[in-house]
Amino acid sequence: MRAMVLPGPGSPLALEERVDPQPAEGQIRVTVSACGVCRTDLHVVDGELPHIKYPIVPGHEIVGRVDLVGPDVTTHRVGDRVGIPWLGHTCGICRFCRQGTENLCDHPRFTGYTSDGGFATHTIADARYAFPLGEDGDDVAIAPLLCAGLIGWRSLVMAGDAERLGIYGFGAAGHIVAQIARWQGRAVHAFTRNGDVEAQEFARRLGAVWAGGSDQMPDGPLDAAIIYAPAGELVPAALRAVRKGGRVVCAGIHMSDIPSFPYDILWGERQLVSVANLTRQDGVDFLQVAPKAGVRTQTTAYPLAEANEVLAKLRTGQVLGAAVLRP
Numbered sequence: 001m002r003a004m005v006l007p008g009p010g011s012p013l014a015l016e017e018r019v020d021p022q023p024a025e026g027q028i029r030v031t032v033s034a035c036g037v038c039r040t041d042l043h044v045v046d047g048e049l050p051h052i053k054y055p056i057v058p059g060h061e062i063v064g065r066v067d068l069v070g071p072d073v074t075t076h077r078v079g080d081r082v083g084i085p086w087l088g089h090t091c092g093i094c095r096f097c098r099q100g101t102e103n104l105c106d107h108p109r110f111t112g113y114t115s116d117g118g119f120a121t122h123t124i125a126d127a128r129y130a131f132p133l134g135e136d137g138d139d140v141a142i143a144p145l146l147c148a149g150l151i152g153w154r155s156l157v158m159a160g161d162a163e164r165l166g167i168y169g170f171g172a173a174g175h176i177v178a179q180i181a182r183w184q185g186r187a188v189h190a191f192t193r194n195g196d197v198e199a200q201e202f203a204r205r206l207g208a209v210w211a212g213g214s215d216q217m218p219d220g221p222l223d224a225a226i227i228y229a230p231a232g233e234l235v236p237a238a239l240r241a242v243r244k245g246g247r248v249v250c251a252g253i254h255m256s257d258i259p260s261f262p263y264d265i266l267w268g269e270r271q272l273v274s275v276a277n278l279t280r281q282d283g284v285d286f287l288q289v290a291p292k293a294g295v296r297t298q299t300t301a302y303p304l305a306e307a308n309e310v311l312a313k314l315r316t317g318q319v320l321g322a323a324v325l326r327p
């Protein structure tokens with residue numbers, strides 16, 4: 001197999017030939033056909049997350065086909081198309097797992113972070129965390145659904161029944177969530193990097209009723225806002241944009257420091273919450289909703305070996321929609 005490997009913090013990924021991995025009990029081996037590139041991959045490459053297992057193969061928006069099953073696996077067969085998300089394993093016994101919040105598990109494994117991911121020709125997954133995808137839809141188009149879509153969905157649920165919804169950061173997650181929110185009858189307000197006219201146009205094409213820079217105020221108070229961009233200064237901006245009792249959801253795994261802000265922008269029972277990871281039920285729910293909502297992802301596919309260049313594009317905001325690697 002071939003993989004783009006991160007040897008240590010801050011170094012570029014290196015293309016490596018490796019011995020084909022063998023699935024252990026409960027595991028499947030998957031031939032990767034597409035793997036989306038997520039903002040979290042940048043945080044991994046930049047060493048901004050704790051406890052990264054070096055060397056690591058990033059990538060957690062994997063679409064592929066089972067090509068080998070472990071000894072006791074009965075849920076998947078060779079040839080099945082599966083999606084492998086960020087949540088790679090949970091312990092099943094901690095208080096969070098027992099309470100139905102396995103996204104907060106005390107002893108989790110995460111794909112492309114603490115176990116090798118999908119920037120590769122092959123990967124190993126715990127069968128219980130691999131979603132069956134069926135045969136509808138294109139591999140590249142589906143890949144961004146596995147994280148941007150899935151964690152986007154969880155953050156949208158967290159936003160409650162907000163009718164006037166703000167989305168800060170209109171990239172891979174934003175453009176998927178906007179389509180679902182619109183399908184649900186919400187009024188989407190898209191906030192992009194200041195002056196990013198292309199992303200604002202893109203948001204309007206996907207049904208946003210308002211699009212502007214993140215330093216702008218919307219055309220009226222919002223009921224809730226979701227922040228996908230990893231910029232702490234968006235927190236006070238979003239709090240200023242929501243009404244009394246409104247909610248601001250931080251959906252990223254990492255964010256730069258939040259600047260201090262006056263209490264009166266939180267006052268009025270505004271809520272500030274974060275979303276962490278996903279549960280398998282989120283995946284089941286979202287993969288049912290996405291086709292009903294007619295979600296169409298905007299993707300650009302690149303060869304696996306160009307992973308470093310793609311990450312650089314993502315860093316500087318040069319990706320419209322989502323980037324996907326193909327081995």
Ligand SMILES: [Zn+2]
Pocket residue numbers: 090091092093094095096097102104105106107108
């Ligand atoms: Zn647990």
Ligand SMILES: [Zn+2]
Pocket residue numbers: 038039040041060086147148
């Ligand atoms: Zn992700």
